[in-house]
Every structure is written in structure tokens, then in C-alpha cells.
Amino acid sequence: MPSADRGPNAVHVKLSINGVTRSLEIEPRVSLLDALRERLDMTGTKKGCNQGACGACTVHVDGRRVVSCLTLAIACEGREVTTIEGLANGRLHPVQAAFVKNDAFQCGYCTPGQIMSAVALLEEGHAGDDAEIGEWMSGNLCRCAAYPNIRQAIREVRDATV
Structure with missing residues (x-):
């Protein structure tokens, strides 16, 4: 049965x-x-x-x-x-740390998806400028409109790995 x-x-x-x-x-x-x-x-x-x-x-x-x-x-x-649970592997992933540092979340509901997309776009090499970041993150919506802080967090990780 x-x-x-x-x-x-x-x-x-x-x-x-x-x-x-x-x-x-x-x-x-x-x-x-x-x-x-x-x-x-x-x-x-x-x-x-x-x-x-x-x-x-x-x-x-x-x-x-x-x-x-x-x-x-x-x-x-x-x-x-x-x-998102497996991303950190015992400590914050650099993107997670940058999101915290740059207050790239408000209510936090979209944050796991935003972080997973940000990690992918950085690995894909799509973080050249704010327009490219915006385009490649466009599938992730934030109702709190934390987009400037999200882009800043992504730029920070991008610049630290260059």
C-alpha cells in the first residue's frame, strides 16, 4: 500500500x-x-x-x-x-561574507538564491561591470530593493580575486 x-x-x-x-x-x-x-x-x-x-x-x-x-x-x-547549506563548508563563503559586510539583504528571504547566483556569475566570469552584473543577476528578485548592496558585494569579491 x-x-x-x-x-x-x-x-x-x-x-x-x-x-x-x-x-x-x-x-x-x-x-x-x-x-x-x-x-x-x-x-x-x-x-x-x-x-x-x-x-x-x-x-x-x-x-x-x-x-x-x-x-x-x-x-x-x-x-x-x-x-546554500553546502556552500560555506564550515565557514562563510567569500560571497556570503561580502553580503554580510555590505548589508546586501534586508528581509533576507531572497538572500540564499541571490548568493547562489552571485557565486555562479563570478565563476562564469560575468561580473565585468554593474550592467553585466545586473543582467546576469536579473533572474533573482529582491522585494526590498537591496540591489546596490548586492552589486557592491559581488564587486568586492570580484576585485579580491583579480
């Missing part, structure tokens, strides 16, 4: 999240976001619009940023998922 919370068509999935393999029984239609938050109690990744429009749920899959609300968990089997 299928479990009420797993549905009648649950499948076994192994996900590598922040370097740890986790096993789940989920329906194939479960998003990566819901698997993280509801099945694995990893609540650092935020659910904003649940339509891929705000970027609050941004995580890395094999080093590339994705909106986890539109990514099926089952599609991540055999791939490495990195969440």
Missing part, C-alpha cells in the same frame, strides 16, 4: 546533495525544491513564486545555477546538487 505522503507512484531516488548521498522515495513529479525542503528538511533554499520567476530557490546542479522549483528531483539523480 503506498504511503499517503509519497503517492501511489513513488520511486526510489538517490541525490548527492552537498557531497552527501541521500535516498528518497518520491513521486517523479516532485520538484528539487520540494524534495530539499519537505523531504530532507533543508530549508535554506526558499520557495518564492514556485514558477521560476523570482530566483529565491536557486541552487547549483553540477556547478550550474538552476531554479529548483522548476527542476524535477528525479532529474538530478547522478548529479551534484549544492545548496
Whole structure:
């Protein structure tokens, strides 16, 4: 008999999240976001619009940023998922530290997704100037309008690694 919370068509999935393999029984239609938050109690990744429009749920899959609300968990089997919880690795990542130093958050709800996107854009080499930063961060919305501080944090990390 299928479990009420797993549905009648649950499948076994192994996900590598922040370097740890986790096993789940989920329906194939479960998003990566819901698997993280509801099945694995990893609540650092935020659910904003649940339509891929705000970027609050941004995580890395094999080093590339994705909106986890539109990514099926089952599609991540055999791939490495990195969440905000796995970014620090025991101490603040330079982008996290720069966000704190530059007050690049206000309510903090979008911050995990903003940080994950900022890390990716720096690694991708898309932080040449404010216009480029704005373009490559455009998928991450901040309702508090902390954009100038977010750009400053990104510039600070960019300049420290040059």
C-alpha cells in the first residue's frame, strides 16, 4: 500500500546533495525544491513564486545555477546538487561574507538564491561591470530593493580575486 505522503507512484531516488548521498522515495513529479525542503528538511533554499520567476530557490546542479522549483528531483539523480547549506563548508563563503559586510539583504528571504547566483556569475566570469552584473543577476528578485548592496558585494569579491 503506498504511503499517503509519497503517492501511489513513488520511486526510489538517490541525490548527492552537498557531497552527501541521500535516498528518497518520491513521486517523479516532485520538484528539487520540494524534495530539499519537505523531504530532507533543508530549508535554506526558499520557495518564492514556485514558477521560476523570482530566483529565491536557486541552487547549483553540477556547478550550474538552476531554479529548483522548476527542476524535477528525479532529474538530478547522478548529479551534484549544492545548496546554500553546502556552500560555506564550515565557514562563510567569500560571497556570503561580502553580503554580510555590505548589508546586501534586508528581509533576507531572497538572500540564499541571490548568493547562489552571485557565486555562479563570478565563476562564469560575468561580473565585468554593474550592467553585466545586473543582467546576469536579473533572474533573482529582491522585494526590498537591496540591489546596490548586492552589486557592491559581488564587486568586492570580484576585485579580491583579480
